[in-house]
Amino acid sequence: MSRFFVCELCGNDDPKYIGYKNGLPYCRRCISFNGHEASDDYNVNTNINLNIKYNLTKEQERISNEILNNYKKNKNQLVYAVCGAGKTELVFKLIAFCLDKSLRVGFAIPRKDVVIELARRFQNSFQNCNVIAVYGGNTTVIEGDITCLTTHQLYRYKKYFDLLILDEIDAFPYKDNIVLNNLFKRSIKGNYVLMSATPSKRLIEEFKYNKDNIILTLYTRYHMQKIPVPRIVICPTTLLKLIYLIKKIKEYQSVNKPLLIFVPTIYLSKYLYNILKNFTKFGYFINSKSNNRNNIIDKFRNGEYKYLISTAVLERGVTLKNLQVIIFMADNNIYNESALIQISGRVGRVINYTNGEVIYLSDKKTKDMVSSIKKIDEANTHLQNLL
Numbered sequence: 001m002s003r004f005f006v007c008e009l010c011g012n013d014d015p016k017y018i019g020y021k022n023g024l025p026y027c028r029r030c031i032s033f034n035g036h037e038a039s040d041d042y043n044v045n046t047n048i049n050l051n052i053k054y055n056l057t058k059e060q061e062r063i064s065n066e067i068l069n070n071y072k073k074n075k076n077q078l079v080y081a082v083c084g085a086g087k088t089e090l091v092f093k094l095i096a097f098c099l100d101k102s103l104r105v106g107f108a109i110p111r112k113d114v115v116i117e118l119a120r121r122f123q124n125s126f127q128n129c130n131v132i133a134v135y136g137g138n139t140t141v142i143e144g145d146i147t148c149l150t151t152h153q154l155y156r157y158k159k160y161f162d163l164l165i166l167d168e169i170d171a172f173p174y175k176d177n178i179v180l181n182n183l184f185k186r187s188i189k190g191n192y193v194l195m196s197a198t199p200s201k202r203l204i205e206e207f208k209y210n211k212d213n214i215i216l217t218l219y220t221r222y223h224m225q226k227i228p229v230p231r232i233v234i235c236p237t238t239l240l241k242l243i244y245l246i247k248k249i250k251e252y253q254s255v256n257k258p259l260l261i262f263v264p265t266i267y268l269s270k271y272l273y274n275i276l277k278n279f280t281k282f283g284y285f286i287n288s289k290s291n292n293r294n295n296i297i298d299k300f301r302n303g304e305y306k307y308l309i310s311t312a313v314l315e316r317g318v319t320l321k322n323l324q325v326i327i328f329m330a331d332n333n334i335y336n337e338s339a340l341i342q343i344s345g346r347v348g349r350v351i352n353y354t355n356g357e358v359i360y361l362s363d364k365k366t367k368d369m370v371s372s373i374k375k376i377d378e379a380n381t382h383l384q385n386l387l
């Protein structure tokens with residue numbers, strides 16, 4: 001008899017996990033998922049005031065448009081983006097589109113602390129909207145314009161979300177959890193977007209099995225293109241760093257490769273330039289206080305400047321053929337993992353010029369330097385194996 005029982009909540013039909021109470025079957029697999037469910041009565045506020053304070057890179061912009069168009073065609077999507085590549089921003093446009101149409105938006109992620117952080121971020125960007133965070137211990141309000149929730153809370157939403165985004169699909173506890181996987185499918189009314197920095201081979205294969213599904217990759221505009229892996233160069237004194245820099249500037253100039261040198265502060269950008277200009281030609285500096293920024297960037301683009309010292313102001317903007325990057329004082333605490341990955345992503349972006357050097361010039365190795373290199377390595381390995 002048990003084989004005819006399929007759990008309505010999690011899809012379980014395995015007799016091993018089916019119990020009987022008063023002769024009636026019940027599911028033992030999802031027994032811990034119980035509580036009130038979301039009501040259909042909630043009306044989405046369509047008065048959106050999207051406020052994004054940063055610029056998307058060209059590549060982010062392109063993918064963000066693709067995600068929107070695919071959704072309009074009722075496609076499910078998997079977005080594969082390196083950690084720190086600005087994954088979340090990729091779906092802002094789509095979320096705005098959905099809210100405008102009064103559609104229900106959910107953003108699910110396995111970890112509670114990320115849910116809280118995410119809700120705060122969405123509230124900053126969608127200021128008129130009612131953004132809610134739903135996680136164990138915080139389940140009084142479960143209907144909002146944008147619902148950020150842990151994957152555990154998905155059981156409260158049956159055929160509910162017109163758009164459901166699921167991030168960190170390969171993180172614990174979602175990964176390989178049949179119940180959560182089923183709850184995810186059960187809560188979708190429209191279409192979904194999966195996001196991951198390290199999707200497993202199995203996930204990709206399963207996803208590709210449905211020919212209608214679409215996989216998008218960030219940082220990999222041309223398939224199989226690897227992200228250059230940064231190299232750590234330890235120079236424990238300023239003098240040694242300067243000698244190294246001058247040597248590299250000359251080396252790159254001799255083979256006609258433009259060089260961006262990132263520095264942690266505005267002061268340092270000018271200071272460093274004032275020293276380097278005594279030993280090297282064709283350079284300049286740029287920071288958020290430079291009032292002729294476009295002009296400086298143009299000169300760098302057309303080769304008048306062969307090297308440019310920059311603060312984080314160019315972290316996301318410039319794409320140049322054959323660009324090389326050195327991060328001066330990469331151990332400074334402004335260079336966290338995500339900033340380092342973002343900067344490394346500047347290199348090797350133009351087809352046929354996909355090799356390039358990224359050098360972390362530093363007094364010492366930091367945790368962020370090491371983990372950023374690990375993440376890039378992982379992404380490259382995945383790329384090779386999967387796509």
Ligand SMILES: [Zn+2]
Binds near residue numbers: 007010011
């Ligand atoms: Zn069940």
